[in-house]
Amino acid sequence: MNPPIPGPSFFIGKGDDSLISFGSGQPDLPPPEEAFAILASHRGFKYGPVAGSVALRSELAKQYADAGPDDFVITNGASEAIDLALRAIAPPVGGPGGKVALPRPYYYSYPHNVRLAGMEPVYYDLEEGKINLETFKKAATGSIAVFINSPSNPTGTVQDVETLKAVEQFCAREGIYILSDEVYKDLIYVRENYLLHGPHVVTINSFSKTYAMCGLRVGYLFSKDAELVKAVVEMKTHTAMNTSILAQDMALAALLSPRSYVTSYVDVWKERRDRMYTGMRALGLELWEPEGAFYVLPTFKHSGRVVSDLYYTYRMITYDGAWFGAPDRVRFSYALDVTKIDEGLRRLKDFLENEYKNY
Amino acid sequence: MNPPIPGPSFFIGKGDDSLISFGSGQPDLPPPEEAFAILASHRGFKYGPVAGSVALRSELAKQYADAGPDDFVITNGASEAIDLALRAIAPPVGGPGGKVALPRPYYYSYPHNVRLAGMEPVYYDLEEGKINLETFKKAATGSIAVFINSPSNPTGTVQDVETLKAVEQFCAREGIYILSDEVYKDLIYVRENYLLHGPHVVTINSFSKTYAMCGLRVGYLFSKDAELVKAVVEMKTHTAMNTSILAQDMALAALLSPRSYVTSYVDVWKERRDRMYTGMRALGLELWEPEGAFYVLPTFKHSGRVVSDLYYTYRMITYDGAWFGAPDRVRFSYALDVTKIDEGLRRLKDFLENEYKNY
Numbered sequence: 001m002n003p004p005i006p007g008p009s010f011f012i013g014k015g016d017d018s019l020i021s022f023g024s025g026q027p028d029l030p031p032p033e034e035a036f037a038i039l040a041s042h043r044g045f046k047y048g049p050v051a052g053s054v055a056l057r058s059e060l061a062k063q064y065a066d067a068g069p070d071d072f073v074i075t076n077g078a079s080e081a082i083d084l085a086l087r088a089i090a091p092p093v094g095g096p097g098g099k100v101a102l103p104r105p106y107y108y109s110y111p112h113n114v115r116l117a118g119m120e121p122v123y124y125d126l127e128e129g130k131i132n133l134e135t136f137k138k139a140a141t142g143s144i145a146v147f148i149n150s151p152s153n154p155t156g157t158v159q160d161v162e163t164l165k166a167v168e169q170f171c172a173r174e175g176i177y178i179l180s181d182e183v184y185k186d187l188i189y190v191r192e193n194y195l196l197h198g199p200h201v202v203t204i205n206s207f208s209k210t211y212a213m214c215g216l217r218v219g220y221l222f223s224k225d226a227e228l229v230k231a232v233v234e235m236k237t238h239t240a241m242n243t244s245i246l247a248q249d250m251a252l253a254a255l256l257s258p259r260s261y262v263t264s265y266v267d268v269w270k271e272r273r274d275r276m277y278t279g280m281r282a283l284g285l286e287l288w289e290p291e292g293a294f295y296v297l298p299t300f301k302h303s304g305r306v307v308s309d310l311y312y313t314y315r316m317i318t319y320d321g322a323w324f325g326a327p328d329r330v331r332f333s334y335a336l337d338v339t340k341i342d343e344g345l346r347r348l349k350d351f352l353e354n355e356y357k358n359y
Numbered sequence: 360m361n362p363p364i365p366g367p368s369f370f371i372g373k374g375d376d377s378l379i380s381f382g383s384g385q386p387d388l389p390p391p392e393e394a395f396a397i398l399a400s401h402r403g404f405k406y407g408p409v410a411g412s413v414a415l416r417s418e419l420a421k422q423y424a425d426a427g428p429d430d431f432v433i434t435n436g437a438s439e440a441i442d443l444a445l446r447a448i449a450p451p452v453g454g455p456g457g458k459v460a461l462p463r464p465y466y467y468s469y470p471h472n473v474r475l476a477g478m479e480p481v482y483y484d485l486e487e488g489k490i491n492l493e494t495f496k497k498a499a500t501g502s503i504a505v506f507i508n509s510p511s512n513p514t515g516t517v518q519d520v521e522t523l524k525a526v527e528q529f530c531a532r533e534g535i536y537i538l539s540d541e542v543y544k545d546l547i548y549v550r551e552n553y554l555l556h557g558p559h560v561v562t563i564n565s566f567s568k569t570y571a572m573c574g575l576r577v578g579y580l581f582s583k584d585a586e587l588v589k590a591v592v593e594m595k596t597h598t599a600m601n602t603s604i605l606a607q608d609m610a611l612a613a614l615l616s617p618r619s620y621v622t623s624y625v626d627v628w629k630e631r632r633d634r635m636y637t638g639m640r641a642l643g644l645e646l647w648e649p650e651g652a653f654y655v656l657p658t659f660k661h662s663g664r665v666v667s668d669l670y671y672t673y674r675m676i677t678y679d680g681a682w683f684g685a686p687d688r689v690r691f692s693y694a695l696d697v698t699k700i701d702e703g704l705r706r707l708k709d710f711l712e713n714e715y716k717n718y
Contacts, residue, residue: 008596009592009593012596012600013408026406030402039399039401039605040398040399042395043395044574045572045573045574046574047385047574048372049371050368050371076435076602077599079600080435080598080599083597083598087475112594112596112597113597118477212404214405215403215405215406215407215601215603216404216604217600217601233368235471235475237367237371238438238472238475239438240435240436240442241435241436241438241576242371242576243435244575244576244603244605244606245575245576246575246606246609247603247606250605
């Protein structure tokens with residue numbers, strides 16, 4: 001009996017060539033060379049503005065309609081943006097706790113982030129990866145904030161634009177914050193990204209997926225809620241100060257690199273998506289066809305045991321669906337070369353034909 | 360009437376050659392060239408372990424007695440180390456809040472950090488910058504944690520080793536966490552640093568001051584309390600992930616650079632300290648002679664007005680003592696060239712002989 005895997009942090013940063021990693025959600029292809037090109041002559045070492053470099057925020061503002069540099073805070077990845085936004089909207093300590101509505105399946109950090117900010121998660125269950133508006137409204141009513149995550153990690157689904165507009169209207173009317181995690185905005189196979197907007201929308205974004213800069217840690221939040229942005233900057237003054245100036249300058253160089261970097265990668269992702277989806281279907285697995293991001297979430301019985309056996313016996317990293325609120329599924333990230341995807345599918349076939357059939 | 364200055368974040372990241380900045384506490388001299396030398400060939404972009412690079416933690420462990428790499432977490436500056444440590448020891452949300460005892464004057468973020476973690480600051484007033492053990496014990500009793508900050512920002516004082524040992528013993532006996540902020544450990548003019556230790560000591564440290572890497576944001580915490588370290592890593596998985604891999608690699612290169620980098624800088628700081636202390640005494644100001652770090656905290660009436668007038672009329676940045684719990688004082692950082700110190704003292708003389716005498 002292989003030992004159970006405690007959670008994602010067991011795997012993060014693990015590297016070994018014998019392993020096929022369908023685990024951590026990080027691109028394997030490098031950032032644009034322009035991002036590295038700034039390093040050789042970089043000699044900066046002083047504090048920068050806590051909200052982030054003015055040059056970077058100004059460049060970002062060009063990507064958003066009706067946006068200025070003061071609507072952005074550059075953070076240590078999307079994670080810090082989420083942490084600070086939640087802490088900024090949380091009710092005062094000692095008072096009644098607030099509720100935050102999360103989609104389920106959810107990105108594994110969300111419930112932790114909500115609790116770490118002193119609030120309680122409530123859930124709206126997705127149906128085949130899609131928002132059911134009635135279920136959503138029920139969970140959102142009385143909540144301080146809702147999370148929207150389209151394209152979604154871990155489901156790989158993208159929400160309909162009509163649904164997202166209905167979410168916007170409902171939350172604006174009810175005065176509910178929307179934390180819209182759009183870190184996969186540039187990895188959509190079915191349509192252009194739809195940017196959620198409204199008076200209390202906080203857009204969470206990152207350079208990690210679009211520019212393959214996961215380890216460098218540059219994310220940001222964008223909001224037209226000036227009071228919230230101010231509260232986040234004030235908080236970050238005490239909790240972290242500026243995001244590393246060097247990583248920010250790399251992010252700026254990436255942003256200024258030719259757009260073809262991003263568009264050409266989408267074709268690479270599409271090929272992988274097809275290989276993965278077709279391959280898994282051929283193995284008889286049940287899963288949703290990915291519309292964005294780079295995850296599939298096939299159903300498995302005993303998902304924890306699957307993840308442990310695949311790791312210890314087949315040298316494959318996968319993430320237990322239970323970590324994402326989907327205990328009858330296993331998440332596979334396909335952010336790796338097609339030859340590795342093929343090898344992974346071979347190992348998976350072995351597993352299905354041997355261990356798994358005896359579960 | 361010049362407008363009041365709202366707080367330190369107003370000044371952070373402000374640069375202008377006409378300004379003499381006695382404000383932000385950051386070295387003006389660059390990091391060791393070894394730290395920059397790694398950049399040209401750096402091509403890393405993937406996530407690293409959330410606790411920080413194993414190489415960096417292993418190298419740090421050599422600097423501490425009885426330490427291993429797993430006793431460290433590399434953070435986005437000392438600020439994040441403080442934030443995470445406090446959140447890790449805070450009582451569960453909804454339960455009775457905990458108290459945390461802070462020295463006063465304090466580093467301006469401490470009370471914010473304590474409140475952001477859902478706890479309440481209580482204070483032990485320093486006497487001429489020194490800990491009075493009876494006052495300390497009174498505040499510490501019933502507290503979850505105490506902060507020790509020697510050398511101190513903003514007082515520039517260093518606590519006696521006997522006092523620090525008494526603090527250790529008292530807190531070990533009472534089961535109180537010690538958060539020992541030792542970011543100025545390599546900038547002491549009067550003796551070697553005394554590393555506080557004990558079963559529930561969390562040492563907060565940083566590459567910002569020792570290696571002039573403020574803007575790059577690499578700090579760390581060190582503790583023999585394995586449960587606390589584990590809780591911090593688990594939390595950081597959700598709130599930020601790894602500290603920027605590039606900044607960590609620069610920190611490692613700095614750590615491996617010749618020790619003469621650090622020792623030769625202490626002489627530079629001593630000269631500046633002497634210039635500042637002597638110059639201010641000659642102007643008739645009342646202040647403590649700095650024993651470490653790079654701050655003086657002379658007394659002033661109407662400190663807020665002083666800071667505003669010095670900024671708007673004399674183009675000098677100084678920090679209001681009120682931000683540090685010392686409303687009758689103004690903090691001057693002397694982390695700048697002696698020619699700038701001299702020019703600053705000239706402007707200060709003008710101010711004292713003109714505006715200030717009419718306050």
